Amino acid sequence: MKKIINNPDNVVEEMLNGMVASHPEYLERLEGFDVVTRKNKKSDKVTLVSGGGSGHEPAHGGFVGKGMLDAAVAGAVFTSPTPDQVYEAIKAVDNGKGVLLVIKNYSGDVMNFDMAAEMAEADGIKVEKVVTNDDVAVENSTWTIGRRGIAGTILVHKIAGAKAEAGASLEDVKAVAEKVIANSRSMGMALSPCTVPAAGKPSFTLADDEMEIGMGIHGEPGTHRESITTADEITQQLLDKIFAEDIYHSGDEVAVLINGLGATPLMELYVVSGKVQTVLQEKGIKIAKTYVGNYMTSLEMAGCSISLLKLDAELKELLAAPADTPALVQF
Amino acid sequence: MKKIINNPDNVVEEMLNGMVASHPEYLERLEGFDVVTRKNKKSDKVTLVSGGGSGHEPAHGGFVGKGMLDAAVAGAVFTSPTPDQVYEAIKAVDNGKGVLLVIKNYSGDVMNFDMAAEMAEADGIKVEKVVTNDDVAVENSTWTIGRRGIAGTILVHKIAGAKAEAGASLEDVKAVAEKVIANSRSMGMALSPCTVPAAGKPSFTLADDEMEIGMGIHGEPGTHRESITTADEITQQLLDKIFAEDIYHSGDEVAVLINGLGATPLMELYVVSGKVQTVLQEKGIKIAKTYVGNYMTSLEMAGCSISLLKLDAELKELLAAPADTPALVQF
Amino acid sequence: MTAIEAIKLAGQAIIEEKDFLTDLDQAIGDGDHGINMARGFSSVFTKIDALKDDADISMVLKTVGMGLISSVGGASGPLYGTAFLRASAACKDKNAIDAVTAKEMLDAAIKGIQDRGKAVKGEKTMLDALIPASEAIGTGIDAGKNVVECLKDAVEAAQTGVEYTKTIIATKGRASYLAERSIGHQDPGATSSTTMLKALYEYVK
Amino acid sequence: MTAIEAIKLAGQAIIEEKDFLTDLDQAIGDGDHGINMARGFSSVFTKIDALKDDADISMVLKTVGMGLISSVGGASGPLYGTAFLRASAACKDKNAIDAVTAKEMLDAAIKGIQDRGKAVKGEKTMLDALIPASEAIGTGIDAGKNVVECLKDAVEAAQTGVEYTKTIIATKGRASYLAERSIGHQDPGATSSTTMLKALYEYVK
Ligand SMILES: Nc1ncnc2c1ncn2[C@@H]1O[C@H](COP(=O)(O)OP(=O)(O)O)[C@@H](O)[C@H]1O
Ligand SMILES: Nc1ncnc2c1ncn2[C@@H]1O[C@H](COP(=O)(O)OP(=O)(O)O)[C@@H](O)[C@H]1O
Ligand SMILES: [Mg+2]
Ligand SMILES: [Mg+2]
Ligand SMILES: [Mg+2]
Ligand SMILES: [Mg+2]
Incomplete structure (x- = not known):
């Protein structure tokens, strides 16, 4: 395991300290908790809390700021944060307008955030939840726990955050988050695994040509493994799986x-993005905005995911709205 | 070699196409050349052209836009662009106010940009050059070719770009770029090498604990190789080398x-950044602004560099000025 | 027996199996189950050490439950946490645990896990160890066995349950993403449940 | 000889040595010298194929120089490009190259490389092959040798120069960053210069 860290058991603590110290204009640490909150809180808006295991940086702390999240809760690496941490985050940001929890669909995240919501509700705080589930690698059926939440979650932060910033009610912020979730799908692939610091060895192993x-x-292991092929074929394969959802049409x-995913050169992401543009154009699908970069990573995993979000006038406007956070600035 | 590409010989072309297609609001491709230019050109300002080998993305194309560069020239991977490409970039952006070339100090870059400047000057275009040389890993003496230009170059783009955007003359833009160069130093380390696509094998090899x-x-091989140690010790070592320059004082x-450098998790960069904040604080050095992320990468190299820039009132104000580019937005 | 000693043995057994549990979770999950549970029990140890000497069994279990909830995270944190809290409630004011109380406690724990996680037997979770264990205690009670004998049967049933998890597809938890490919692997949570039961039995036997 | 054929042989020799040159550059540079030069000559081939049949030596060399400048990049692009342009100027209107002209051309090339790169002999660059080569031609001329004999001596001198680069510290180019650690490695540019001289000699001999 090659990492620039001090101690696997202390890495989340040090990462959060480094993050807050690096971006004092944006972030504050909630004393005693693994929670970062927005520096210049707005007191008259619905607040958004998200979070999850660490190791996905800049998600989620990097998206705390104007027009996105009000607080992010950081669990141990790849492990959902505990309910008490989420509960403290909710209490720290609530201003009476209500709190929306943006949860990625994993059993652990859902249960821990649920418990936190119950604790906050017991205090009389209005709490609503949305659960993101954009990953089409995983079957969605009543017999499974449903699709996972991956990079598409960032689009929920962006759009629901903009809606809240604009002064919408908790119900309306939740509704637009649900709309993003319904209209976004993602699919990913990896060239290499990643290593949880405390585990000290890679999550899976891949041959040199796999x-x-x-x-x-x-x-988590994928749906299948195959020989490495060209960027164009990889992109087409990911897109085909997304298109199979029958959401995106000419x-x-x-x-x-x-x-x-953390270790992918931007050069490669741009090659993929170029192919995505071509394929969508051929399908008669218009692209309003493209984001390329590390948004929801998996430590030092090499690989990428592609996410699409179908826009209507409301989503388009909210996506284009200003955001000012450490990891996403838009004006 | 594991990469998401189609063809090593075509990767720069596809990358540039993908970049421009992904950011049509910011970038245009100069037809027939490996040059990206700013979309909404401002006709009454000094223009900035930079560039170098590809493989350092987002540098330099990602920094083309308002308040930074007007054009970036992309050479083959890790190979300085040729003079004709740079010459075309100069011609494409010049509006009579003069062009500043921001060149990283490598024999190849300096010679190719010099030739391009000669060609442009022969056309009557006013051209000035600055050569960045922030890398303290390399000795600077009259007997060597001097320090290399690395990540600190981005701070030149930012500050000289802001000066130009504010309407300063070519002489003044060059002067402030020189001031940044005189006051910035960087030092880097790597956990893993990178592989030039056309070479197909890593630039060097490191043992699991090196x-x-x-x-x-x-x-390029480093000054030395040693056993991996903690993030704190690595950070201290890089900073010590920077402090040896006797520029940064209480x-x-x-x-x-x-x-x-391309494959380093943001988590690790934040751990390093946290330590940098502590060390600087102990030295009585105030931090006006911290940037953390992938700015000047080396394909899929794992590792990082630390850059410091000593600020005066002018540099501080220009650093804080707005920028709107694919890879750096600030308002 | 003192409840604190029993919990310490269970926790130590988990900490000893940390790498094994993590390996199991790497195969079909995200490779953190051992890390999570070890972190949880380290934190629990500090909390039970701070308990008054006269803390009763219910109080100890409540401390364990709260401790796990606030330190484990992931899926197993709320599940085991809730399980210990419910077991605590099921033995309120008891100073000794007979077979019937043991079954009541285990059933309460199982109910808690199901309330939170909505799983049933056969979904390749900790329940596939715990439900058979509870059934075995029931059978033991019917056969007039004492709590130690019942616990012995429970451990055996849980171990059989762990073996059974190798043969089935996961439909709850992270392993469910693997569908058919989860077959052949034993469930980490069922394994950690069995580890705790076994430590308890070793202590009382 | 036709100049085009000679250039093609030199270019092919470089393309054949692409991996070797790149390996040399990986050791003390950035591992692209072979890639750069091969890309350059591929582009040059297209350009000289487009030349009129009656193109003279000077015209061919000019085309090579311009072609290398606009396709190689890096340090070697401007250096070799300038070298060929200067050699072209030095043989203007000549239809055959005798030993004296050959030396004039090589000296012009060397001067071009020095104008651009500011290096002298002993800095571990292509000059450590080219300058001895020129000196050897001079000695050959003094000894009354013809152009083929002179070229043979030039190749030998260049090869000795390449060996010599192994023993010295680089003070120009990317290898200079390595200081003492550049010792023991031969310079990629000196090697490619020698490869081209050798191909030329093989062609004319
Ligand atoms: N819904 C559920 N009901 C019961 N047990 C579950 C459920 N989901 C997961 N588990 C158990 O949790 C274990 C995984 O725990 P752990 O690895 O700590 O959490 P995570 O899956 O969040 O990483 C699984 O092996 C399984 O036994
Ligand atoms: N200033 C210089 N003068 C002469 N030759 C030089 C100079 N700098 C570099 N070289 C030559 O260029 C070679 C490297 O070329 P190449 O690898 O293509 O360029 P780069 O160093 O830009 O990657 C070196 O081996 C050396 O022979
Ligand atoms: Mg987990
Ligand atoms: Mg190069
Ligand atoms: Mg797990
Ligand atoms: Mg080179």
Whole structure:
């Protein structure tokens, strides 16, 4: 395991300290908790709290700021934060307008955030929850726990955050978050695994000529493994799986997120993005906005995910709205 | 070699196409050349052209836009662009106010940009050059070719770009760029090498417990190799080398750039940044602004560099000025 | 027996199996189950050490439950945490645990896990160790066995349950993403449940 | 000889040595010298194929120089490009190259490389092959040798120069960053210069 860290058991603490110290204009640490909150809180808006295991940086602390999240809760690496941490985050940001929890669909995240919501509600805080589930690598059926939440979650932060910033009610912020969730899908692949610092060894192993398709952002094994092929073929394969969802059609307008998993050169992400643009154009799908970079990473995993979000007028406007956070600035 | 590409011989072309297609609001491709230019050109300002080998993305194309560069020229991977490409970039952006070339100090870059400047001057275009040389891993003496230009170059783009955007003359823009160069120093280390696509094999090899100190951003071997140690010790070592330059003293105010080399998790960069903040604080050096992320990468190299820039009132104001580019937005 | 000693043995057994549990979770999950549970029990140890000497069994279990909830995270944190809290409630004011109380406690724990996690038997979770264990205690009670004998049967049933998890597809938890490919692997949570039961039995036997 | 054929042989020799040159550059540079030069000559081939049949030596060399400048990049692009342009100027209107002209051309090339790169002999660059080569031609001329004999001596001198680069510290180019650690490695540019001289000699001999 090669990492620039001091101590696997202290890495989240040091990372959070470093993050807050690096961005004092944006972030504050909630004393005693693994929670970062927005520096210049606005007191008259619905607040958004998200979070999850650490190791996905800049998610989620990097998206705390104007027009996105009000607080992010950081669990141990790849492990959902505990309810008390989430509860403290909710209490820290609530201003009476209500709190929306943006939860990625994993059993652990859902249960821990649920417990926190119960604790906050017991205090009389209005709490609503949305659960993101954009990862089409995983089957969605009543017999499974449903699709996972991956990079598409960032688009929920962006759009629901903009809605809240604009002064919408908790119900309306939740509704627009649900709309993003319904209209976004993602699919990913990896060239290499990642190593949880405390585990000290990679989550899976791949031969020199192999890639993993549909793995999870916590190093969960993928749907299958195959020989590495060209960027164009990889991109087409990921897009085909997304298109199989029957959401994106000719004439639609979408946002695209080409997400690096942590160790992917931007050069490669741009090659993929170029192919995505071509394929969508051929399908008659218009692209309103493309994001390319590391948004929801998996430590030092090499690989990428592609996310599409179908836009309507409301989503398009909110996506374009200003955001001012350490990891995403838009004006 | 594991990469998400189609063809090593075509990767720069596809990358540039993908970049421009992904950011049509910011970038245009100069037809027939490996040059990206700013979309909404301002006709009454000094223009800035930079560039170098590819493989350092987002540098330099990602920094083309308002308040930074007007054009970036992309050479083959890790190879300086040819004079004709640079010449075309100069011609494309010049509006009569003059062009500043921001060149990283490598024999190849200096010679190719020099030739381009001669060609443009022969056309009657006013051209000035600055050569960045922030890398303290390399000795600077009259007997060597001097220090290399690495991540600190981005701070030149930012500050000289802001000066130009504010309407300063070519002489003044050049002067402030020189001031940044005189006051910025960087030092880097790597946990892993990188592979030039056309070469197909890594630039150097490191044992599982080794790190390379002071390597170049093109995979040039470093000053030495040692056993991997803690993030705190690595950070201290890099800072010690920077402090040996006798530029940064108690009472000074600086900007900090913690630069990932391409495959470094943001988590690790934040651990390093946290330590940098502590060390500077102990030395009585104030930090005006910290940047953390992938700014000047080396393909999929794992590792980081630390850059410091000593600020005066002018530099501080220009650093804080707005920028709107694919890779750096500030308002 | 003192409840604190028993918990310490269970926790130590988990900490000893940390790497094994993590390996199991790497194969079909995200490779943190051992790390999570070890972190949880380290934190629990500090908390029970701070308990008054006269803390009763219910109080100890409540401390364990709260401690796990606030330190484990992931899926197993709320599940085991809730399980210990419910077991605590099921033995309120008891100073000794007979077989019937043991079954009541285990059933309460199982109910808690199901309330939170909505899983049933056969979904490749900790329940596939715990439900058979509870059934075995029931059978033991019917056969007139004492609590130690019942616990012995429970451990055996849980171990059989762990073996059974190798044969089935996961439909709850992170392993469910693997569908058919989860077959052949034993469930980390069922394994850690069995480890704790076994430590308890070793202590009382 | 036709100049085009000679250039093609030199270029092919470089393309054949692409991996070797790149390996040399990986050791003390950035590992692209072979890639750069091979890309350059591929581009040059297209350009000289487009030349009129009656193109003279000077015209061919000019085309090579311009072609290398606009396709190689890095340090070697401007250096070799300038070298060929200067050699072209030095043989203007000549239809055959005798030993004296050959030396004039090589000296012009060397001067071009020095104008651009500011290096002298002993800095571990291509000059450590080219300058001895020129000196050897001079000695050959003094000894009354013809152009082929002179070229043979030039190749030998260049090869000795390449060996010599192994023994010295680089003070120009990317290898200079390595200081003492550049010792023991031969310079990629000196090697490619020698490769081209050798191909030329093989062609004319
Ligand atoms: N819904 C559920 N009901 C019961 N047990 C579950 C459920 N989901 C997961 N588990 C158990 O949790 C274990 C995984 O725990 P752990 O690895 O600590 O959490 P995570 O999956 O969040 O990383 C699984 O092996 C399984 O036994
Ligand atoms: N200033 C210089 N003068 C002469 N030759 C030089 C100079 N700098 C570099 N070289 C030559 O260029 C070679 C490297 O070329 P190449 O690898 O293509 O360029 P780069 O160093 O830009 O990657 C060196 O081996 C050396 O022979
Ligand atoms: Mg987990
Ligand atoms: Mg080069
Ligand atoms: Mg797990
Ligand atoms: Mg080179």
